[in-house]
Amino acid sequence: MYNSKITGLGYYVPENIVTNNDLKEFMETSDEWIQERTGIKERRWIDPKSDDTTAVMGAKASKIAIERAGLTKDDIDFIVFATLSPDMYFPGGGVQVQDLLEMPTIGALDVRNQCSGFIYAMSVADQFIKTGMYKNILVIGAEYHSGGLDKSTRGRNVSVIFGDGAGAAVLSRSEEAGKGILSTHLHSEGKHAKELILEGPSTKHWVPEILEANNPDDVSYYPYMNGQFVFKHAITRFSEAIVEGLTANKLEKEDIDMLIPHQANLRISQFVQRKFRLPDDKVFNNIQKYGNTTAASVIIALTEAWEEGKIKDNDLVVLAAFGSGFTWGSVIIRW
Template sequence: MYNSKITGLGYYVPDNIVTNEDLSKLMDTNDAWIEERTGIKERRWIKEGSEDTSAVMGAKASRIAIERAGLTKDDIDFIVFATLSPDYYFPGGGVQLQDMLDMRTIGALDVRNQCSGFIYAMSVADQFIKTGMYKNILVVGAEYHSGGLDKTTRGRGVSVIFGDGAGAAVLSRTEDNTKGILSTHLHSEGKHAEELTVLAPSIKHWVPAIIAANDKNDESYFPYMNGTFVFKHAVVRFSETIMEGLKSNNLDVADINMLIPHQANLRISQFVQRKFKLTDDQIYNNIMKYGNTTAASIIIALTEAWEKGKINEGDLVILAAFGSGFTWGSVIIRW
């Protein structure tokens, strides 16, 4: 039985910084209101006319990760691409990535688990490697949110939260069972699907119907979030999935060297930090700079933490996420 370990990390965010003050010019909001509720000071949004898309940003992050892994594009055996904002309704971003990186005709799988997307993608890649099917897998999380947000006062509860960006990890085979991914844990509860959703376009409300109605008050194609409801569930599920991962490996909270939570809301991360009595050196947050980049948030934060020397060989690193679906999960890593 093989183990999988992260051998390369990379991320990319657009140059365009959008501050809370910038948003106050588009909608009835202000810096204090946004920071108090989310902890966010600024985010990156793709500028109109830019070449960047979810797939393009994913490719930029991937090139960095592959180089840092000491590999070439020809060494990659498979792609797992996580996003809720693909360039096209179909096909998914994985095949675009294969083309943009000029790779062999390897398989490409798309994961649509929103905020938990990177956790699910890592779990899938880990299983492919553990079974011996593949040796090196490129796992990508990328999001282009800004083009689909309601940037008016009506949509401020959601639109101030989200940012654009991408991250990538190369997962490689190792025969050292004491290092790499120790376990992954995945969950869902679909009865809450409409508490955090984009309802249209969909088979129930397809494009011709939207065009025919020409209803400027139709909010179905903008993200909707029942913020308080999501927050209450998030803090519970975050805690559960972290403890599940620890217990399955005979570990406890004292063993955690670094927790990288999905960057949904700084207040959620702070709640979890207080509950587990973690120091500031045991948890990494960057939502203040980038906002919530959904499937990209964990991998961007993980890459930054590693680049800053906050993660070292032998460390116990936990990745955890909760989001739309509801879905949640964790990845337990011995670095």
């Protein structure tokens, strides 16, 4: 059996920076209120005049990752694209990236697991490589949230959190024992689906129904989150997924060199950090400047940590995420 190893990383975020103070122009909020609850200072929102979309950002991040892997687009055998905000209801973003990068007619798979989307996508790619089916897989996490948020005071509890961006990793076949992805661990609990949800448009709530109702109070097409409920479950499931990954590889929390948590809320990351008694230099957070970019958050953070020299050869790197579904999981990597 082969191992899969990250050989290239890249990310892209829109140029348009939206600070907490900028949000005061269209909702009742404050920098202090947002930072106290989320740790976020600013986020990137696509300028409507820009050509950026979820797929375009994914393609831009992918070009960087492929180049850093020392490969060309023709070396990629498969695409796994994670997002909750595709450019179209269908087809998905994976085939768009295949077209945008003018790749051969390779397969493209979309993963719809929201905040844990990149963790799930990495797990899928890892299995394809370990079984020998593919040699180089492009794994993408990309989100365009800003166009679909309720930016009024009514929606501020959710809309202040999310940002736009994309990240990509190239996963390649390796025969080096004990290096690369050691294991992945995935879970779900669908009974809590409505605690973090975007209900419509959907097959249960199509656009014509929304239009015919002519109800200005219909918020079904905006994201809903039961914040406290999600927070309590997140800190539990984050910890469980990390412990599960360590245990599977006969490792201890002291063996962790870098933890990259999903950037949902700085308070969640800080809680997990305290629970595992990890110093600041072993946990990487960038939610302060990007907000929650959902499927893109882990890969953007991983790329930045690597670019800043905070991840070195032979380091034990742990990726973990929790989100809508509920779904959660972890990836254990020996760099």
